[in-house]
Amino acid sequence: MTALIEVGSVSKQFGSIRAVDSVSFTVNRGEVLGFLGPNGAGKSTTMRIITGFLTPTSGSASVCGYDLAEEGIAARARLGYLPEGSPLYGEMTALEFLRFTASVRGLSTSKVAERIKWVVGQLGLGPVLAQPIETLSKGFKRRVGLAQSVLHDPDVLILDEPTDGLDPNQKHEVRGLIRTMSAHKAIIISTHLLEEVDAVCTRAMVINHGKVIVDCTPDELASMSRYRNAVTVCASTSSGGDLRVTLEGLAGVSSVEHVPKATVSNRFIAFPKDGKSIVGEVTRHLQEKGWEIEELEVDGGRLDEVFRDLTTTGSAKKPLH
Ligand SMILES: Nc1ncnc2c1ncn2[C@@H]1O[C@H](COP(=O)(O)OP(=O)(O)OP(=O)(O)O)[C@@H](O)[C@H]1O
Ligand SMILES: [Mg+2]
Secondary structure (H helix, E strand, C coil): CCCEEEEEEEEEEECCEEEEEEEEEEEEEECCEEEECCCCHHHHHHHHHHHHCCCEEEEEEEECEEEEECCCHHHHHCCCEEEECCCCCCEHHHHHHHHHHHEEEEEEHHHHHHHHHHHHCCCCCCCCHCCCCCHCCCHHHHHHHHHHHHHCCEEEEECCCCHHHCCHHHHHHHHHHHHHCCCCCCCECCCCCHHHHHHCEEEEEECCCCEEEEEEHHHHHHHHCCCCCEEEEEEEEECCHHHHHHHHHCEEEECCCCEECCCCCCCCEEEEHHHHHHHHHHHHHHHHHHHHEEEEEECCCHHHHHHHHHHCCCCCCCCCC
């Protein structure tokens, strides 16, 4: 595999604030790396360094083999960048801005129309092309920003909260677009939407206080949750017996909690020992009792809980392999 992005021991100091602290990683073609982390963790600063908008205090970054400090122009020609917010030229119409971007990016005349048509179609920009950017809604400004970042079909994409402000339909479209483009590119996105990690990322990196604290697949991240392989069950025990006591008695179960729901009272969640699968054991025992299972759901793990643990107490479990 080819590493298109290489970050080596990068740190960035702003006065007394260490925004990025000895961060190292590589991203290969075909990967979508998700940056997760609380506000102020250092995600945008790391992205600005990779895109050449900020110089690191120490360390180095390269794109497609070109060092940002030494061959910045060559590196920046190969990347597309969607910064935070909407730092666009407000007085230009969306179309003027895309034409301007195409000329800055050096697209050949024959390519300009084709590429603009493509991004306009992908991002649903048709209705607003003639409108000055400053008069666009937040979501449409974001879409224009995304359009400029992919217009020249770069090998590397750095997208800072790409779906921020988009309506649910556009979020879905943009995630689809990122997935489609990912086969041939190396992509980094930052997000506060944990479902986005599952939807588009092949890899997730949790950053806190400028440091990388976890770098793994989304599934490994979910496996750190105490809910991993937990089973929520609701069963009719009319033939006699106690669902909670039965679940607590199973060899693979570590603990059981009541899960209230407006319409049913007999609903519990059974947590496994060591995150191992218990659904087989649970089902078998309920069937042996002759109880009718009304609901049975296996949890994949809850990313919000893992995120909270990692970035507040640091107490999430280690990934299971
Ligand atoms: N130009 C700057 N001057 C001084 N401090 C800065 C500057 N840019 C960023 N910082 C500080 O660096 C730290 C990291 O900020 P950064 O914008 O990278 O966080 P982030 O992870 O992107 O947060 P968010 O989720 O809110 O976007 C913060 O403490 C921020 O205040
Ligand atoms: Mg940010």
